[in-house]
Amino acid sequence: MVDGDRRKAQILEALQQAEKPISATSFAKEFSVSRQIVVGDVALLRAAGENIIATARGYLLERESEKLISKLAVQHSPEQTEDELRTIVEHGGEVIDVVVEHPLYGELVGGLHLASQQDVSDFIEEADRLQVTLLSELTAGIHLHTIAYETLEDLTEIKAALSEKGILYEEKHHSA
Structure with a gap:
């Protein structure tokens, strides 16, 4: 030993x-x-x-990254989680974390580091296996993701794809 x-x-x-x-x-x-x-x-x-x-x-x-970093506000049901994560990765993003606002603890952050479709599959399978409550379920589906991406065009594509699916919070909030 x-x-x-x-x-x-x-x-x-x-x-x-x-x-x-x-x-x-x-x-x-x-x-x-x-x-x-x-x-x-x-x-x-x-x-x-x-x-x-x-x-x-x-x-x-954690390593220093050359990638650009942004936060996205999103809202969706637990059933849309996989679609949301796959959409971000498909358009060149890495989902670094999930952030929710808790009434007692303030910001709660969960590390994700999902950079590929396989990472997303592994995460979803593990969530299903453990039968856990997602952090976003604590806040009626409203949460932030820190994402990393190569170019501003990637960010624009990610936002457009999430908006099209009704997941990007700012878009739904402003149109309501």
Whole structure:
């Protein structure tokens, strides 16, 4: 068994080299410890200033991006979630997170990091498997997404496609 400091260093090294998220379960198997030990190790690394993001598929190290970043306000039913996410990705966007306004806690942010149709499929399958409540269900479907994209044309296409589907909040709000 690897001691805590060495294990944390190896987790960080693995995340620095990873292209895809690495789950706490896979780290736990690798180091022959419980998943909870890994969660604690990652919490300590984050507290020490490491920019580790927890996603539904595992941990990622946040990297500087050359992409443009915007927030989109959207509103839709839980049944439209997959269509919304697929539309953003199809038009060149990466869905970085989801943000909702909570009456007690203020902003709640959930990391998504969905950059491909396969990422969206994995996310939807995991949500179905876990039978969880989506953050957007806390706010009658109104939420924000931080998205990354290459060009302003990508952003224009994403907004137009979401508007056409009745998902882009600003468009519905102003026309009402």
